[in-house]
Amino acid sequence: MEMISTIWEDGKKVNSFLKMDRREGVNDGFPKLGPSDSLLPGLIDDVALNCLAWVSRSDYASLSCINKRYSKLINSGYLYGLRKEMGVVEHLVYLVCDPRGWVAFDPKISRWMALPKIPCDECFNHADKESLAVGCELLVFGRELMEFAIWKYSLVCRGWVKCQEMNQPRCLFGSSSLGSIAIVAGGSDKYGNVLKSAELYDSASCTWELLPNMHTPRRLCSSFFMDGKFYVIGGMSSTTVSLTCGEEYNLSTKCWRRIEGMYPYVNVGAQAPPLVAVVDNQLYAVEHLTNMVKKYDKEKNTWEVLGRLPVRADSSNGWGLAFKACGDKLLVVGGQRGPEGEAIVLNSWCPKTSVANGTIDWQVLGMKEHVGVFVYNCAVMGC
Template sequence: MTKKRRVDFSLNEDGKKVKINTREGVNDGSSRHGPNDSLLPGLIDDVALNCLAWVSRSDYASLSCINKRYNKLISSGYLYGLRKELGAVEHSVYLVCDPRGWEAFDPNVNRWISLPRIPCDECFNHADKESLAVGCELLVFGRELMEFAIWKYSLVLQGWVKCQGMNRPRCLFGSGSAGSIAIVAGGSDKNGNVLKSAELYDSSSGTWELLPNMHTARRLCSGFFMDGKFYVIGGMSSPTVSLSCGEEYDLKTRSWRKIEGMYPYVNGAAQAPPLVAVVDNQLYAVEHLTNMVKKYDKEKNTWDELGRLPVRADSSNGWGLAFKACGEKLLVVGGQRGPEGEAVVLNSWCPKSGVTNSTIDWKILGVKEHVGVFVYNCAVMGC
């Protein structure tokens, strides 16, 4: 005889934390256990959960329709955490290039999904915004009529809720995420002051924590995680001073280290924040004036030229273009005009495939037709 564990799932009142109820019984091979006694008949729930975690996220909606227990399992979000433990992460691209709002692209099934509209005021709708994917959430930062605001889209709940505000609200900051945490650094406050402060967001609790200040105040900068540390590079310390230095934050020692000349591609206030992405703990960037992709040499603190972008970045000083990491691939998202009208194209390249004769072999990952060619916001979620 073997012990058989049944697991039940439910959401707490805040819709975040999962309450797991377990009951143990004895499986002696008799027929007194009904066919609905386990998630997958013939398997204990622990094994069944591992099997279900490997099911594609695109099938979760169908799974939730099987019965009430499956519906509770999917809506609890428990499988998303289990997927990460097992390495079953899938990536989705979230972007907005049209006034109608956010779109999500699932490259695993080549499908676009329109997200619900953010239930914000009109000021937030029309103001400049920044975005960041962390855990199973998409955070959108902007300004409402009276103050800065953050709205978050929960992949689990399939809807928008207001996020707790930062300790020091800001815009035009650098940011990056790793697993369930994210860090924002620098930016400007509501009075236009350039900040050197930084904060850590924990998606599991929905809270913000102030970190030690950077050495240099900066705005219009970019952030990323690499080798378990957070970096911020580029930006401006004033309307006329561009920064070529970077800073490294060690989460263990809670200290910043300044790195001179880490990002030399500065071109004044008109340029976009540095277009950077990290794949396999290697840093890549776009030099928008030449439309070239470059790779950072950590030992020499220099950049090596790889090849050209599949779209032009020089015509708009790097604005309206997204350069992101999507699993093991680099992703370039940009608009194009053609006989069929305007469209946004997602181009991808796996650095492991190498470069041939200074040429990067970009592949088209997806196309969104009949939208604007300017990419206002873009984030990649791995969940």
């Protein structure tokens, strides 16, 4: 199993799995290959693997029960690497909205799944947390009794492990992922100092790398990738100074560029960080005071009003609501109260469709009842 995982992480070709399989067939529990002994009868295994990469991820548990070869293939994570090479993407929406812990929603099959409980201390359970999906991992950042901590859920291993800590542990930072990497920027250290440092996380090696500092320290900010570059907008540089500027980090030149007036909505008091999402390299945001969705014009550095949210964001200063990208759709996850009680509703909209008379045609993607109306954390994984 270790060799297969290493092959995937190092980006070897598809037939690397086949060569190892033929070489170690008896010792590792795999049967040796023969005319009637292939993964899919009638097909050579390199073709069979390409076919299996298109199988829905929700069927992996069933596939792993077929025989030992399938079980080892699924548990190695090899198919996830192959799917990435082939551009096969399915999404999972992870969220926590009640004390029972994290759940995942699969939009393709409209199914909810409960994740195992994080084996953390009680302090981590009750402290504020940030979350981030990168590669096939869900990272949850929080505070344990003495220090900051990061717990990592692996979609491949289906369990939680402690993640290596950042070089400069922090909270209230901006973060975003691009494929197998993620960047966190700004935030506060454990003494309350506002940071201008940034770090890159590589999920293949599970390591953190310090990046050059931003021009301006900021906390309660938001981040995203757009056109292959990393951005940080909004936030506060102190308890009284709100920031309307943004910063752009170029991964090629390793330089930051300050963008004046990129997010001109001042953070006052206890407002949430900017609610932003990028779909097809276009930036969208929620102005929670008016419950309106806006689109950013990169050339003019201005914002255009599109239409209204399907839920209210103004009642709680933008907290308790998630605004995310999910493939080619914008996703709004929020609570509602109805005759049958409280529920969390996932609403989606594809920006490729038109906006009629200032009205966005939101569609209900899923609903989870009896879990409250406040979304504490939400992350969308595509793999």
